[in-house]
Amino acid sequence: MSHDQAGACIEDPPPDSGGGIPRLARAQLHEVHADGVDWAGALAFGLGAMDADGRKPVLLLRTRRRGAAMVPYGAGFAALGIDPARLVIIDARDDAALLRAGLDAARSSGPAAVIVESWGRLREYDMVASRRLILAAERSRIPVVMLRGDADPRPSAAHTRWTVSTAPSVPLEPRAPGPPALLVELVRRRGGPAGMRWRLEWNDEHGGFRDIPLDHANAAADVDADDRAGERAAPLSGAVVPLPALRTGAPLRRIA
Numbered sequence: 001m002s003h004d005q006a007g008a009c010i011e012d013p014p015p016d017s018g019g020g021i022p023r024l025a026r027a028q029l030h031e032v033h034a035d036g037v038d039w040a041g042a043l044a045f046g047l048g049a050m051d052a053d054g055r056k057p058v059l060l061l062r063t064r065r066r067g068a069a070m071v072p073y074g075a076g077f078a079a080l081g082i083d084p085a086r087l088v089i090i091d092a093r094d095d096a097a098l099l100r101a102g103l104d105a106a107r108s109s110g111p112a113a114v115i116v117e118s119w120g121r122l123r124e125y126d127m128v129a130s131r132r133l134i135l136a137a138e139r140s141r142i143p144v145v146m147l148r149g150d151a152d153p154r155p156s157a158a159h160t161r162w163t164v165s166t167a168p169s170v171p172l173e174p175r176a177p178g179p180p181a182l183l184v185e186l187v188r189r190r191g192g193p194a195g196m197r198w199r200l201e202w203n204d205e206h207g208g209f210r211d212i213p214l215d216h217a218n219a220a221a222d223v224d225a226d227d228r229a230g231e232r233a234a235p236l237s238g239a240v241v242p243l244p245a246l247r248t249g250a251p252l253r254r255i256a
Contacts, residue, residue: 021211022184022198024050027141028159029134033148035165041182042147042164043072045200046115047080048209050143056112058082059105061090063098063118081207086112099124106136106144113142119149130156153187161188167199170212179204181212 024030024046034042052058060072074084090105092098095118102116118125125146134157137144146158153161163185169178180202186194200209 021200021209022049022162022186022196024143024145024160026051026143027138029130029137029144029146029157031146031148031153031156031158031161033151033153033161033163036150038165039149041166042149043115043117044076044080045162045164045182045184045209046145046147047077047082050113050115050145052112052143054081054112056110057086057088059088059090059111059114061092061098061102061105061114061116063092063095079207095122096124099129102144103129103132103136106133106140106142109140109142111142113145115145115147117147117149118151120151121154122148122151125154125156127155127157130158134159157190158188159190160186163187170201182209 030046030050032042032046047058072087072089074087077084077087088111090101092101098116098118099122102114105111105114130146133144133146165183167181167183169181172178178201182200184198184200186196188194197214199212199214201212202208203210
């Protein structure tokens with residue numbers, strides 16, 4: 001249950017748009033968990049599933065990380081229906097600054113959505129911090145998404161918690177890999193049922209995700225396995241939506 005500005009209780013909206021594709025609703029806090037190898041898919045899901053105003057900027061908040069952190073690529077965002085010009089990347093100095101910046105951003109009515117990218121335990125993110133983010137999201141009426149990389153789920157007040165992983169592609173024809181796909185599970189939903197799973201396949205022709213029933217995908221995979229029986233062929237690998245790990249030119253950044 002949520003509360004409107006008058007304090008009345010309202011039912012949380014369902015986790016999909018009526019067409020089978022899960023949605024990250026406005027005025028709510030959502031957690032999306034993924035392993036490091038599935039990070040591009042988690043970010044793509046967060047961007048592609050959020051219910052946000054298409055005219056306002058999307059804020060992506062991150063901490064500075066050494067090593068091979070994924071750098072967003074404009075063409076990948078455009079493929080997800082996000083104009084790269086709308087993306088504002090904010091680099092925080094540490095986890096504490098990350099949450100402070102995320103809360104300030106969530107309190108503002110300026111952005112279309114706030115996405116907070118975090119890794120590991122994130123000690124500062126607890127019940128109190130999540131409740132503050134919820135209050136901010138409810139007041140600003142925007143979706144707030146906590147991307148949790150390589151992190152075990154922790155108690156929080158978030159409206160929904162999701163896990164995202166890459167799924168094997170369903171071949172278009174024998175030995176020809178099909179479109180990239182994600183396996184998405186709603187593992188927790190405040191005030192409602194959870195446990196639902198989706199197999200989301202990327203649609204290159206029209207852009208965006210489409211829901212492929214799990215039984216259909218499994219049947220297609222079984223047929224492909226039969227076709228390749230007796231061969232020493234490598235299995236078709238899973239793939240993520242087109243968000244390349246490298247890009248040329250520096251993205252627009254602000255320092256928190």
